Amino acid sequence: MSRSKSQGQYEVPPSHMITSVFMEYPMGLFMGKFMRELKENARLVGMVCRQCGHTMFPPQALCSVCYGENFQDPQWVEVGPEATVAGLMEIKMPWLNPWTLTLRASQYPVGILMVDAPGRSPGVIWHFIAETDVSKLRVGMRVKAVFKPREEREGLMEDILYWAPVGE
Amino acid sequence: MANRVAIVSIAQVNYKEKLAYAPEELAYEAIKPVLEETGLGFGPAYEKGGIDASLQCHEHSRIMRPFSGCQLLEAVGANLRPDEKVDQDGALGVYEAVWQIASGDFETVLVVSECHDSVNRHAGNAIENLVFDPFYHRPLGLDNCNTAALQATRYMHQYGVTREQCAKVAAKNLKNAKSNPLALVSGDFTVEDILASGFVAYPITKMETRPFADGACAMLLANEERAKKLTRKAVWIKGLANCCDGYFIGDRDLAESKALVVAAKKAYQMAGITDVRKEMDLAEVTDEFSYQELMEYEGLGFCQKGGGGKLLDSEETRLSGRLPVNPSGGALSGCAHTNIGMARIFEVVLQLRGEAGDRQVEGAKIGLAHLAAGPCGQLQQVMILGTEP
Amino acid sequence: MKRKVAIVGFGQTEMVARSPKTKMELANQAVRRAMDDAQITIKDVDEVVIADIEFFHGSGESEMQLADCVGHYMKPVMKIETGGTVSGSACISAVHHIAAGACDVSLVSATGVFPAPPPDVIPRGAFLQASLSAGMHPVWEKWCSVGAIGLFALMANAYVRLSGCTEETVAKCRAKAARNATRNPYAHLRGIMTVEDVLKSPMLMAPLRHLHMCPITEGSAALIFASEERAEKITKNPVWVKDVVSLHGAQYWGALHEMFAPKERVALPSLVKACDILYKRNGITNPAKELDVVEIYEPCTWAELVFMENMRLCEPNEAWKLADRGATEIDGELPINPSGGVTCTNPGMPSTMLRFGEVALQIRGDAGEHQVPREVRLGLATGFGGTGWTPLMLLSKYK
Numbered sequence: 001m002s003r004s005k006s007q008g009q010y011e012v013p014p015s016h017m018i019t020s021v022f023m024e025y026p027m028g029l030f031m032g033k034f035m036r037e038l039k040e041n042a043r044l045v046g047m048v049c050r051q052c053g054h055t056m057f058p059p060q061a062l063c064s065v066c067y068g069e070n071f072q073d074p075q076w077v078e079v080g081p082e083a084t085v086a087g088l089m090e091i092k093m094p095w096l097n098p099w100t101l102t103l104r105a106s107q108y109p110v111g112i113l114m115v116d117a118p119g120r121s122p123g124v125i126w127h128f129i130a131e132t133d134v135s136k137l138r139v140g141m142r143v144k145a146v147f148k149p150r151e152e153r154e155g156l157m158e159d160i161l162y163w164a165p166v167g168e
Numbered sequence: 169m170a171n172r173v174a175i176v177s178i179a180q181v182n183y184k185e186k187l188a189y190a191p192e193e194l195a196y197e198a199i200k201p202v203l204e205e206t207g208l209g210f211g212p213a214y215e216k217g218g219i220d221a222s223l224q225c226h227e228h229s230r231i232m233r234p235f236s237g238c239q240l241l242e243a244v245g246a247n248l249r250p251d252e253k254v255d256q257d258g259a260l261g262v263y264e265a266v267w268q269i270a271s272g273d274f275e276t277v278l279v280v281s282e283c284h285d286s287v288n289r290h291a292g293n294a295i296e297n298l299v300f301d302p303f304y305h306r307p308l309g310l311d312n313c314n315t316a317a318l319q320a321t322r323y324m325h326q327y328g329v330t331r332e333q334c335a336k337v338a339a340k341n342l343k344n345a346k347s348n349p350l351a352l353v354s355g356d357f358t359v360e361d362i363l364a365s366g367f368v369a370y371p372i373t374k375m376e377t378r379p380f381a382d383g384a385c386a387m388l389l390a391n392e393e394r395a396k397k398l399t400r401k402a403v404w405i406k407g408l409a410n411c412c413d414g415y416f417i418g419d420r421d422l423a424e425s426k427a428l429v430v431a432a433k434k435a436y437q438m439a440g441i442t443d444v445r446k447e448m449d450l451a452e453v454t455d456e457f458s459y460q461e462l463m464e465y466e467g468l469g470f471c472q473k474g475g476g477g478k479l480l481d482s483e484e485t486r487l488s489g490r491l492p493v494n495p496s497g498g499a500l501s502g503c504a505h506t507n508i509g510m511a512r513i514f515e516v517v518l519q520l521r522g523e524a525g526d527r528q529v530e531g532a533k534i535g536l537a538h539l540a541a542g543p544c545g546q547l548q549q550v551m552i553l554g555t556e557p
Numbered sequence: 558m559k560r561k562v563a564i565v566g567f568g569q570t571e572m573v574a575r576s577p578k579t580k581m582e583l584a585n586q587a588v589r590r591a592m593d594d595a596q597i598t599i600k601d602v603d604e605v606v607i608a609d610i611e612f613f614h615g616s617g618e619s620e621m622q623l624a625d626c627v628g629h630y631m632k633p634v635m636k637i638e639t640g641g642t643v644s645g646s647a648c649i650s651a652v653h654h655i656a657a658g659a660c661d662v663s664l665v666s667a668t669g670v671f672p673a674p675p676p677d678v679i680p681r682g683a684f685l686q687a688s689l690s691a692g693m694h695p696v697w698e699k700w701c702s703v704g705a706i707g708l709f710a711l712m713a714n715a716y717v718r719l720s721g722c723t724e725e726t727v728a729k730c731r732a733k734a735a736r737n738a739t740r741n742p743y744a745h746l747r748g749i750m751t752v753e754d755v756l757k758s759p760m761l762m763a764p765l766r767h768l769h770m771c772p773i774t775e776g777s778a779a780l781i782f783a784s785e786e787r788a789e790k791i792t793k794n795p796v797w798v799k800d801v802v803s804l805h806g807a808q809y810w811g812a813l814h815e816m817f818a819p820k821e822r823v824a825l826p827s828l829v830k831a832c833d834i835l836y837k838r839n840g841i842t843n844p845a846k847e848l849d850v851v852e853i854y855e856p857c858t859w860a861e862l863v864f865m866e867n868m869r870l871c872e873p874n875e876a877w878k879l880a881d882r883g884a885t886e887i888d889g890e891l892p893i894n895p896s897g898g899v900t901c902t903n904p905g906m907p908s909t910m911l912r913f914g915e916v917a918l919q920i921r922g923d924a925g926e927h928q929v930p931r932e933v934r935l936g937l938a939t940g941f942g943g944t945g946w947t948p949l950m951l952l953s954k955y956k
Contacts, residue, residue, distance in 0.1 A: 022290040023232055025695045028190025035696065057811075058697050061193050062242035064807035067210040069200070071193075086818035087711035089762040096687035098699050101679060110701060112711055112817055124811030124818075126701050139714070157700045171559060171657060192808075213804055214834050228638055229617035234610045234692040235640040235943050241808045248830055251805040252646060255609075255638035256620070264635060264650060270657035272559040273801075298617040412634045415624045430631060542621040547634065 030059040030074070039155035042147040044080040048119035055079075057115060057123025079123050081145045082166060083113035086124070090134045107132045108162055113143065130162040142166040171270035172557045174395035174402035175387050177202045180514050182350040182383040182502065185286045191226070192243040195282040198384040199243055206388055206398050208276065210245030219388065220274035221250040225261040225281035227506050230288055230295050244280050257281070258385055258510025259539040259549055265389045266405050276390045283506035285380035299543060301416070312456075312543070313377065317369035319422040319544045320459040324371070326423035327474035329462060331371050335362040336480055337458040338376045338500050344487050345497025347526035350511075352502025353379050376458035376500070383504040385514055392557060401521040404557045406534075407439030410549035417544055428467030428540070428548040439552035444469050448491055449532040450519055452512035454540040455498040464538060465493070468550070487527060495519065495527045509539030509549065516553050558656040561956060563788035563795030566595025566781035567914040572745040572902045576775040580614055580670040585626040587777035588666055595781050595791055602781070603660035605629035607636045608647035608667035608906055613688060615672055627666045640692070641854070641942020643667065644778070645909030649801045649948055651782045661784045668777035669904030685773055698810060705856060706770065708810055710762035711817035713859040717764060719822060720874035722862065724764065726881045728755035731768055731858045731900065733886055738897025740926035745774040745902040769858045771903035778907035780914055785956075796917040796952050799935075800839055803948040804831045813945050822866065822873035827947040828939065829867045835937075835949050836869070845870045849933040850892050850919045852912040854941040855899050864939070865893065892929045895919065909940030913950050920954050
């Protein structure tokens with residue numbers, strides 16, 4: 001912005017308004033149960049659609065594939081605690097914790113993990129893999145969830161610290 | 169209107185608070201009855217016979233979550249199927265669905281609107297403040313309530329409408345709400361009760377504003393051929409129009425409803441209505457704030473300009489009157505934000521199907537559903553519905 | 558559909574990284590240019606459809622805010638918000654309105670403006686990535702925030718694994734996009750780029766490099782649609798909307814197995830199915846030969862290759878070979894993204910509309926320096942957004 005009066009432009013000091021906007025997002029009956037199992041029992045639970053057998057992880061009432069309803073008598077299943085790595089990402093650019101808008105630093109790469117599940121499709125989750133040296137990782141390797149101790153768990157995805165490679 | 173479209177099935181849920189349910193779970197409570205009543209399902213895309221397309225109404229800026237419509241995808245059977253997302257009141261979703269069907273692209277469309285007012289209940293007025301201009305208006309702390317108060321005072325000053333008359337609207341509607349199982353607030357309140365309920369923004373008191381809710385509303389619309397096969401109680405959309413006013417409230421004369429007059433005229437013309445006062449059997453109008461209903465009487469042509477208060481006093485718009493307005497109890501009896509207009513359509517359809525129970529308007533054949541959205545009712549929509557195509 | 562619809566006007570603003578204009582000014586500029594293109598005034602416009610995700614602009618109810626500058630003062634308006642496909646969905650909505658007889662002339666407007674904190678407080682790219690993550694599930698996906706970039710990195714990995722695609726080919730493809738963009742006066746990234754430039758660009762998530770991803774752009778675009786009767790009165794060159802198809806997806810990104818963990822070929826399910834439906838309905842059996850130009854919404858260069866295969870423009874795992882031998886150049890046998898595509902210009906909300914509008918320009922022969930040098934009779938434009946949704950518009954020179 002030019003300070004030149006002859007161009008009729010003046011620099012305007014920036015103004016900021018910081019507003020906290022407090023949102024309470026409902027997790028619902030099914031994701032809610034997932035979070036409770038995670039927090040209380042360090043267990044991963046999903047559902048298998050009664051109509052078509054598709055694995056629903058995260059659990060949800062209505063099936064994405066057959067649109068079938070699973071409110072009545074939902075078929076809860078335990079999934080994991082092991083998974084197969086379907087893809088890896090070593091993040092080299094800065095990224096933000098969207099809750100606090102602070103820059104995140106994690107030495108762990110993120111993987112897309114196909115979690116062991118009954119039903120005709122795997123459950124998919126993205127999470128950290130506990131190995132800082134990416135050259136040691138490959139698609140297809142097996143990993144296992146490592147949970148935080150009970151008193152530190154909050155019912156959030158971070159209750160799982162990371163997924164550690166399982167011996168070949 | 170050529171390419172006739174009807175509403176063949178409706179359902180609505182309305183709760184004070186339902187944070188235990190995720191949006192799709194809440195929406196499904198309204199969708200399931202529609203699926204059961206019609207016996208239709210979600211088939212492969214662009215194959216006819218079931219529900220051809222879905223349309224969701226979800227307001228993302230209210231929950232600070234872009235593409236918020238994706239929460240409802242499973243509930244509306246949208247995976248690998250056509251699904252439109254209108255980021256406005258459900259009434260605009262119905263408007264859009266009518267054109268989707270009339271265009272010939274789809275035969276049946278499922279319209280769903282869902283809203284958890286509870287999500288942002290701790291955000292104060294920060295959400296509504298965002299609608300206003302960041303440089304000139306936000307620093308004033310404007311929100312829906314205080315801009316409504318601006319409009320109310322202007323309107324009352326211009327036409328000599330009194331606070332008592334505004335409160336009477338609330339008294340009337342809350343009384344009507346007694347026989348509406350979807351209402352959250354209802355009862356026999358006096359004008360004094362309402363005026364004494366504490367100011368939200370002068371002159372508007374707490375009982376003259378919409379109580380917040382968590383709710384969902386679903387409707388199945390169909391073209392003429394399918395409608396006649398799906399139900400004997402099809403409610404036909406005979407006229408519909410919307411119109412948007414200018415943005416800066418200072419540019420508008422808040423005592424007038426220019427946009428409403430334009431929308432109403434267009435809708436009446438489409439429906440072949442020449443004398444709305446004689447021909448209309450009932451009306452559901454947006455009463456997010458009580459004074460709005462009086463302004464809407466004028467904009468819709470139920471009375472002369474400035475005559476809203478007098479019309480109310482004449483008791484013509486009571487449930488037992490000649491032209492009942494808001495037999496459901498209106499938004500004043502409690503409604504989620506995205507459902508305000510759609511709940512009005514819901515009630516009119518219910519009445520025209522003869523299913524309104526104790527608040528049934530006898531022999532209702534033609535009804536009007538109205539929406540006022542945006543700051544001081546910037547966007548106005550009128551829909552005329554009837555039992556005959 | 559009941560009535561034929563045509564595009565009669567297209568306008569866009571110069572696309573830049575940070576615009577000195579406000580959202581309202583940008584929207585107005587694009588609308589004016591569209592009306593100039595169609596040689597009509599706002600009086601001739603019956604209604605407006607706004608495509609917007611105003612969360613990114615830090616506002617709410619933007620259809621109200623835009624009333625004066627887009628021109629729906631005292632007119633009907635509707636606002637669509639679907640994700641990256643938003644302007645495409647809004648165009649489809651306008652087509653429905655006209656086909657239904659709701660109006661004769663419909664103006665669709667989309668504007669992308671992304672205010673953010675000063676870059677020394679929070680890096681702009683990271684902030685915008687975080688605001689995009691706000692659209693993900695609050696617990697399941699948002700915490701991880703890798704979102705779109707991560708998914709495309711996985712897709713790219715899978716594509717390399719299954720097809721043997723080389724880094725050089727992808728670099729060639731990106732250089733092509735840059736070359737096309739230099740001929741497009743409105744594009745954002747208009748510098749010439751060599752294959753070496755692309756290969757040297759920093760790695761975001763292997764094998765996805767910085768230059769493979771689309772930028773963040775600010776700008777606006779507007780399209781004007783009209784009914785058959787009005788279109789023929791308004792212009793000598795209406796571009797006819799032959800067909801529109803729109804398919805959506807599931808709630809979670811995780812549902813896109815075929816994109817990041819495929820067995821035989823990388824596929825975006827909604828694109829595959831939408832194209833199948835479109836081709837079948839319009840009697841297209843050999844799309845690569847029958848389509849004269851294609852504008853694909855490609856969030857990254859890798860996606861251009863994958864989507865070409867999904868659209869059956871070539872066999873699975875073969876797209877990179879086509880690109881390698883120059884078949885997708887402006888003067889090639891199958892020109893893809895002569896405008897430079899989304900990797901050169903990504904204003905977010907208008908991005909899909911730019912694909913539709915650019916195909917229209919090609920059909921009219923109005924694309925100036927980036928005009929495909931052949932008779933363009935049939936063109937296909939795609940959109941992309943949300944958790945892998947696809948709107949398609951098939952445009953034709955002839956009714």
